[in-house]
Amino acid sequence: MSASEAAQVLETEAQVTFRFSDGVEYHAISQPGELLLDVARKNDVPVTWQCLTGSCGSCICKVEEGEVSSDTGRLLSLLPSEAKEGLRLSCAALADTDCVVELDYPSTFSEDHEAHQDIGTVTELEWVNHNTVRLVMELPEDTAFEDFEAGQYVQLQVPGTEEWRSYSMSSTVKELPEMTFYIRVLESGVMSDYLRERCQVGDQIPVDGAYGVFYLREEKVPQIMIAGGTGLAPMLSMIDTLRQNNFRRKPVILAFGCSHEKDLFAQDELEMRSDWMPNLDVRTCVSRPEGEWDGNQCRAQFAITADDITDEDTLAYLCGPPAMTEDAKTRLISLGVKAENIHVELFESL
Amino acid sequence: MSKKNARVANDKSTKKQYQPYMEAEWGFINHWYPAAFSDELAEGEVKGIQIAGVPIVLRRAKGKVHALLDQCLHRGVRFSAKPMCLNDETITCWYHGFTFNLEDGELSTIVAAPEDKLIGTTGIQTFAVEEVAGMVFVFVCEADWDEEIPPLANDLPLRFPENNERFPHPLWPDTPSIMDENVVVLGMHRTGNANWRLACENGFDAGHLLIHRDNAIVQAKEWAVPLGIKPLSEEAIAIVDDENGPRGFLNRYFTEHYEPVLDNPILDIKAYGQNPKYFRTSMYMPGVLMVENWPEEHVVQYEWYVPITNDTYEYWEVLVRKCDTEQERKAFEYRFENLYKPMCLEGFNDCDLMARDAMQNFYADGTGWDDEQLADMDASVIVWRKCASRFNRGIAPVPKGVHGATKAQSQHFAAAATGKWPGTQAFETGQKYDKS
Numbered sequence: 001m002s003a004s005e006a007a008q009v010l011e012t013e014a015q016v017t018f019r020f021s022d023g024v025e026y027h028a029i030s031q032p033g034e035l036l037l038d039v040a041r042k043n044d045v046p047v048t049w050q051c052l053t054g055s056c057g058s059c060i061c062k063v064e065e066g067e068v069s070s071d072t073g074r075l076l077s078l079l080p081s082e083a084k085e086g087l088r089l090s091c092a093a094l095a096d097t098d099c100v101v102e103l104d105y106p107s108t109f110s111e112d113h114e115a116h117q118d119i120g121t122v123t124e125l126e127w128v129n130h131n132t133v134r135l136v137m138e139l140p141e142d143t144a145f146e147d148f149e150a151g152q153y154v155q156l157q158v159p160g161t162e163e164w165r166s167y168s169m170s171s172t173v174k175e176l177p178e179m180t181f182y183i184r185v186l187e188s189g190v191m192s193d194y195l196r197e198r199c200q201v202g203d204q205i206p207v208d209g210a211y212g213v214f215y216l217r218e219e220k221v222p223q224i225m226i227a228g229g230t231g232l233a234p235m236l237s238m239i240d241t242l243r244q245n246n247f248r249r250k251p252v253i254l255a256f257g258c259s260h261e262k263d264l265f266a267q268d269e270l271e272m273r274s275d276w277m278p279n280l281d282v283r284t285c286v287s288r289p290e291g292e293w294d295g296n297q298c299r300a301q302f303a304i305t306a307d308d309i310t311d312e313d314t315l316a317y318l319c320g321p322p323a324m325t326e327d328a329k330t331r332l333i334s335l336g337v338k339a340e341n342i343h344v345e346l347f348e349s350l
Numbered sequence: 351m352s353k354k355n356a357r358v359a360n361d362k363s364t365k366k367q368y369q370p371y372m373e374a375e376w377g378f379i380n381h382w383y384p385a386a387f388s389d390e391l392a393e394g395e396v397k398g399i400q401i402a403g404v405p406i407v408l409r410r411a412k413g414k415v416h417a418l419l420d421q422c423l424h425r426g427v428r429f430s431a432k433p434m435c436l437n438d439e440t441i442t443c444w445y446h447g448f449t450f451n452l453e454d455g456e457l458s459t460i461v462a463a464p465e466d467k468l469i470g471t472t473g474i475q476t477f478a479v480e481e482v483a484g485m486v487f488v489f490v491c492e493a494d495w496d497e498e499i500p501p502l503a504n505d506l507p508l509r510f511p512e513n514n515e516r517f518p519h520p521l522w523p524d525t526p527s528i529m530d531e532n533v534v535v536l537g538m539h540r541t542g543n544a545n546w547r548l549a550c551e552n553g554f555d556a557g558h559l560l561i562h563r564d565n566a567i568v569q570a571k572e573w574a575v576p577l578g579i580k581p582l583s584e585e586a587i588a589i590v591d592d593e594n595g596p597r598g599f600l601n602r603y604f605t606e607h608y609e610p611v612l613d614n615p616i617l618d619i620k621a622y623g624q625n626p627k628y629f630r631t632s633m634y635m636p637g638v639l640m641v642e643n644w645p646e647e648h649v650v651q652y653e654w655y656v657p658i659t660n661d662t663y664e665y666w667e668v669l670v671r672k673c674d675t676e677q678e679r680k681a682f683e684y685r686f687e688n689l690y691k692p693m694c695l696e697g698f699n700d701c702d703l704m705a706r707d708a709m710q711n712f713y714a715d716g717t718g719w720d721d722e723q724l725a726d727m728d729a730s731v732i733v734w735r736k737c738a739s740r741f742n743r744g745i746a747p748v749p750k751g752v753h754g755a756t757k758a759q760s761q762h763f764a765a766a767a768t769g770k771w772p773g774t775q776a777f778e779t780g781q782k783y784d785k786s
Contacts (some may be wrong), residue, residue, distance in 0.1 A: 057677035175375070220494075244373060246380075266696060269366075275740045276370050 014095040018045045020199075021108035036061070036068065036090035037103065046110040047103060047223025050155075050211040052091050054078075056166060057346030058212050059090040066099025068196065077346035085339055102341070105213050113152075115209055116144040120156075120179060121218035122203040125195070128265035130183050132230060133195050137205060139177040145209070150235040150241035151215040151317065151345070151346065154209030156191070160198070160219050163190045168234035168319070168345070172241050179207070182233045182265065212233035214319070214345035216241055221313040222249075224337070225254045226300050226328045228320025229252075232256055232266060233244045234345060236273075238317065243277050250279065253308055261293055309336045319345035365720075368735035372719050373745050376404035377546055377657030380495060380743035381636035382505035384666050385488040387537070388481060391415060396441070398430025399664075400742065401490045402657045403749030406477060408486065409452060411438040416452040417488045419726075423457070424448045425750055436461075436777040439452040450474055475529050483528050483535045485668070492744060501594075504528055507640035507652065508596050509634060516599055517588065521628040522643035525650045534679050537668030538695055542655075542703050544710040546637060546663035549655035552706050553639040554601060554631040556581065557727030558610075561701045567645065567693040573627040576610035577619065580730045583607050589737065590634070597741035598634035599733050633734055635741045644692045648672070649682075654700075657746070659754025661714065665703060667695045708759045 016039055018026040028043035030036070037059050040047040047055040049059040063086040070083065071075065071092040078089055088101070120137030128134050139145060148154075153168040171180040186192040214239040223242070225235045235254055242252060258264050263286075270282045285296040285304040296303050301324065316332050318325040325344050334337055365372070383401050384407060391397055397408045399418045420428045422443040432444040440458060442449040447461025456473040460466050478489040478504045489499050503509075508517070510524040510583045519525070526533050542549055552558060562568055568575050571686035579601075581587065588600045602608060614618040630642045633666040639653040654666035669690055671746035673679040675775060712718040749755050 222601075245372065245747065246492060248744065272367055272369075 003149070004336070007326070014066075015098040016095050017100040018047065018061075019100055020046075020101045020109075021102075021104055022106035022108070024107035026107075030095040032247070033094065035071070035097060036088070036093040039095070040090065045171055048105070048109055048110050048113075048211070048213055049091060050115075051166075054089050054092040055263065055346070056211065057089065057214070057344075060213060060346075061093075061101040061103050062087050062153065062340075063089050063189065064100040064102050065125055067096035068093050068101065068328050069096050070094075070100050077321060077322070079329065079344065079346075081329055086186075092207055103213075104343075109213070113147055113149065113210065115211065118143050118145065118207050120205045120207045121203065122199060122201050123178070123201055125201060127309065128182070129216070130262055132265050133183050133185055134261075135181045135183055135195070135199075136183075137179050137207070139179060139207065141177055143177050145179070145207075146176055148173060148210035150237040151214045151343075152210035152212045153234070153345075154207050154211065154216075156181075157205070157206040157208070158190045158194050159203055159205060161190050165191045168209070168212075168214075168237070169328040170233035170245065172234040172237050174240075174244055182230045182236075184230045204337070212345070214317070214343055216317075217315055217343070218242070218245065219315060220247075220250060220252045221315055222308075222311045223252045224304060224308065224314060224316040224332070225305065226316070226318045226320070226325075226332075227256045228300055229258055229263065231310070231319030231321075231324075231345065234319055236266070236269065239273055239277070239280065243280075248277065251281060251308075251310070252277065252279055253281045253283065255283045255285060255300040255303040257287060257298075257303070257320075259286070259288050261286050261291075281282070299324065299327070301331045304328075304332065304335065306335050312336070314341060316342045317345075318342065364732060366604050367397070368732070368739045370739040370742065370745060371749055372734040373545070374547070374738070374742065375545065375716075376748060378738070378742040379404075379746040380489075380491045381489045381498075382480070382489050382502050383480075383636065383656050384485055385417065386486045387539075388484045388486060391486060394435065396430055396433035397436065398428050400658045400753055401488065401664075402746035403659065403752055403755070404490055404746070405442065405752050406488060406490070408479075408488075409433075409435065409441055411435070411452055415481055416441075416487050417479050418452065419457055419473070419477075420473040421752070422446075422448055423472060423474055434580045450732075452476075452626055461753045464682060466669045466731065481669075483533055486537060486778060487527070492747075500616055503596075503636070504595055505636060505638065506596060506598070507515065507638060508590060517602075519630065521640065522770055525640070525642045526648070526670050528652065528670050530670075530672060532674050533670050534673045534682055535668050535670050536683065536690075537652075537666065538691065539664050539666040540703075542663050542706055543656065543661065544663065544666045544706040545660060545713055546655045546657035547666060547758055548709045548713060549663050549706045550633065550637045550639070551731050552702050552709075553655065554633050554726065554730055554734065556601065556730055557725075558702075558705065561705055565698045565701060567625065567698050570693070571627075572623040573758040574611055574621060574623040574625055576621045576626055577614060578611040578727060579603060580609045580611055580727065581607065582609055587730055587733045589733070590632070591741070596634045596669050597668075598632060599730070599737050601630060602633035603630045604628050614744065633730075633737075635738065635743075637738075644711075645690055645698075649690075651694075660748075661710065668697055669695075745765070 014030040016028050016030050023284035026045040026139045028039050030039045050056045054074050057077055068088050072090050076089055116195050120139050123138045126134045153166045155164040157164050167181045168183055169179050185195050188264050227235045274280050274282050285298050285303050286293050287299045315336050316337050318328050329342050379402050390411045393410055399406050404422035406417050409416050420430050427445050430439050434444040435440045436442050440449045449459045451458050453478040456768050475493050478499050480487045509527040590598050631645045632640050637655050641651040643650045649669050649671045656664040671682045671765050
């Protein structure tokens, strides 16, 4: 549809149906020019959202019927393949016609996962490679975070600034009040500068969350995880949760990739988890090895082959740079994984 | 040496390696555990036990032992609280008459509501049972277990002579096994008030021989029991990780890899006793100890530390001996009654029971696992924790709605008042509540 046609359509109201994964539906009227998320919020539809700027991905939904366009004037974290499949970020989407949008989580999710605010105290700061730190924080004993799902993220306020940044926990609720993160330290950036120059054990960091709909769906089917760089963090949380819940009878494959060997980290953690879970197969990949590297020489998604898709209901989780997740998603679909079973964490590299 | 600089055998990175073990507060699930001695369960008898937080009711009907979840799906009471069996095929809940098939757990009828729509649509979990050499074993598994059940032998100690080459024992004859033909198994079980892991670790801990120094059996037989046994190399402990067999580890005692500590000149204390006492400990999933050549030649002691709750365990001690003739059997039974039971399983091992209970306060809230300071003598403790982390088939979930899930002090006191303190005894079968 051309822009002029779209503009015409928008002159009228549209009936929007929000359908949750538990089958619960909400109906609401969208006024011309109204963002889908605003429609939902105005009508108390329990959708999840967080950043409102099109970057966090929390407000993702899928168009099942009708026309829903994306606000083209904004930079969105949605992958092109996702847009093509009908996925939209509702904070930047407009109902052009009557439509049905699906939410890939139950209608009770928001209520069960309210955001909390706490102050964490840094207890460990460990450089795990040349540009990645492992940050461990201790929250108050009575922290309300015990309802977070493996794979979700929180926002951390960079001490001494008004800036907030999002990071996935690599730890699980069982480790609370301790929370662990793997954070890439960039050349510059508010959090990176803080971690490199000022962060000390004992520092206090405000925490807000948990957020996101990238979380472990614990169906008893084979699980494939593809992680690039610090995209490993939510996978560690998911693997530990699977183990704690005795998920041992279906395979779990983790493909973890970095460009160079020096970018790898948490290898000892992964080795231990392979020892503990006979069904866990960790495939570490380096795409551009320098010198001797006897592991997989490819990007992580290429460590998954057709032989790994043994069940049509296989679930997949992808987290890493957008180019990687985009490519990984296309590959998994071509190998036979259903698009709706592929969960992608939209990765910010601020 | 300043406290800060002391080397700690279990520093943070070591601890991380046995994280799953630390999580297994209620034990491991999807394993075989001893549930009763055969003679504790006569024909028709019902007995309630709890293993790894799972309440289980045992009933022998037409010779066969059945094990079902001991919790009625209707209002959650234990069938064993007041056993009611109206035929050989079922168990009936004494409260509202819900009746379940022993074979598959299905709700087959309700005493006063034979037309109820629930009938045939629901049921309770059943568990696999094996009865071997006078012991009843139950495969305690999660409700959704849908795999083939591993053989009982995979959750029992290594056997001999088939492992003679791998683990030679020049100082004693082949160790019998509970699975061997013509073996007689004699023993006892009782409840200990500690987390099951503390009990396991006491079983093979090489440094704890000190608590047995003054034991009557040691004095009477003048056993040369060392003050302690010190591992000298990695070889001291052999990991047993058989594809289809027992999994655990074996302490290579009385080889060049272990050194007995016979005296401490600083304290002027020496091991006494002139009679060599050779033995060897090994430990297997899900927490079964084998002490070979113990208490005497041709006899082996097995111990299980079966988690009941997170602060009680059932301590099983059995002695196994091959008895090919009736005469041998009688002689073994006589020695069991008059020497092994009073002086070994009770006298000697009472000291172990006391030591485990004594650790409980420190570990009860979980902080003890972080605050303990293990030393070189504890190498096998760390090996066990790592083995258990790798070889378990599942961590028992923290249970809900069962004995011990919430710490109800009043129930404990009530149990104590009836002389049934502590543990499962209070939930045993056959108590007549109507005292008229």
